[in-house]
Amino acid sequence: MSRLLATAAALLLLTAPAFAQASEAEDISSSIFGPRIPTDDAYGAFQRGYYLTALAAALPRAEKQDAAAQTLIAEIYAKGLGVAENPARAAGWYQLASNNGDKLASFELALLYENGDGVPENRERAAALFVKAADAGYVPAKYNVALLMVEGRYAKPDLLKAAALMKEAADAELPEAQYDYGTMLVQGAGIAPDSKQGAHYIGLAAEQGLISAQIDYATILYLGDGVPKDLEGAVKWYAAAAGAGNAVAQNRYAKLLAAGEGVTANLQDAAMWRALARRQGLNDTSLDRLLGKIDKDDLAKGEERARFWPSTPPTQTAAAAPLDAPVPATPPVVEPQKP
DSSP: OHHHHHHHHHHHHHHHHHHHHHHHHHHHHHHHHOOOOOOOHHHHHHHTTOHHHHHHHHHHHHHTTOHHHHHHHHHHHHHTSSSOOOHHHHHHHHHHHHHTTOHHHHHHHHHHHHHTSSSOOOHHHHHHHHHHHHHTTOHHHHHHHHHHHHHTSSSOOOHHHHHHHHHHHHHTTOHHHHHHHHHHHHHTSSSOOOHHHHHHHHHHHHHTTOHHHHHHHHHHHHHTSSSOOOHHHHHHHHHHHHHTTOHHHHHHHHHHHHHTSSSOOOHHHHHHHHHHHHHTTOOOHHHHHHTTTOOHHHHHHHHHHHHHTTSOOHHHHHTOOOTTSOOOOOOOOOOOOOO
């Protein structure tokens, strides 16, 4: 025993200068970059997909009323990550975390009450929890509370406050909020009407890939409502939403292709998009008239392409075009961009 102590003491003496240098280096690093953030082993394991390891690491902290650990456990049970999905158990952990001030837990618990998932359905309780999370600064909760105020369900109707909350969520780059706030600006709901600003926010949501925003923004550009008229821009956004499978966009894109508005006329492409919209139950006599003089061969090819869309029909694959042939018109892929 004494020998071990002596050996340990000697080791400490030998390494003391190294410890001093390391400590001094850490002090200098902290003064430049700030203090180091302690490693969260439970969250790290969760991020890497080691859910049972994360659960084991989080439990001791959760028992000490660590809200973040409680929320992590709730997420594991809510989504069935490495364990059997158990909404009721998730709700219990979310409740504990919410009691300890975790805004994400309040929001997720509200969703459970909203849907009656693991707890009895209780819309009033859900609304109260959404308000709690919103007051704590959680952006999606602000959006939900704004919607409740607009609808006047389980919250006092208040368009002014709803518009203010919606703007906060929109400025935090939540696409649904950007779209709805833009619509409120266009309609003058709870805020002075401003078509130009409304178009701006709807455009931001379109850039983030929200299909409903892409369709409305395309229409705004087509009509020049609050912005300069831009037919090519309208084509771009209708094409993006059409390529995502939206029937309304497919129908409108087909019209522009058939009429040659903002894009080179292409009746075969128009026939394909019309067929895709029809497949979803959307028929349009005005589009039918535009395609009234289409060549039978082009009509057949367009409808065949629709049957195999988004893949290429086998007949066209077999008769592949030369390498220098022009690429057939397809909807552009619109990447979300930051404003």
